[in-house]
Amino acid sequence: MSLSIPTTIYTPYYCEENVYLACEAMASEDVSAVFISNHEKTVALWNQKLSQDPQFPVFWDYHCVLLFRGPEQFYIYDLDTRLPCPCPLKDYLNQTFRQDIPESFHRFARSSR
Known part of the structure; x- marks a missing residue:
């Protein structure tokens, strides 16, 4: 079991490619790619590196x-977060998503498994 960040190539704005490479690097572990979106294609995530203010x-x-x-x-391994990577799932969910926003910004998640 390894909790370190996989040494893979990181490409900004290509989260699915980054996760694919990380999954390959951690193939011996119990990992899944998780896609987060919503019907409006406007999912809000806090603590992302791209935001100038967390x-x-x-x-x-x-x-x-x-x-x-x-x-x-x-x-959760999110190479675009300001949170620790990896981050315990509960901490990631609490610090990345909020419920006090319009429903059109809420998220859905689907695993690759």
Whole structure:
């Protein structure tokens, strides 16, 4: 089991490619690619590096992260977050998504498994 960031090539604005390469690098682990979007293609994510102020969200049409199943909890690898990477799933969800926003900015997630 490895919790370090995979040493893969990082390309800004290509989260799905970055996650694909990370999944390949961690092929021996229990990992999944998770796609985050919504019907409006305006999902709001906080604590993204692209935001000049962590108090303001970044709006993506979609975002892709890696979900890692550790022995006692799940972790998210988001190479575009200001949060630790990997980040415990519960912490990532609490600090990346908010409920006090219009429903059109809420998110849906789907795993690649």
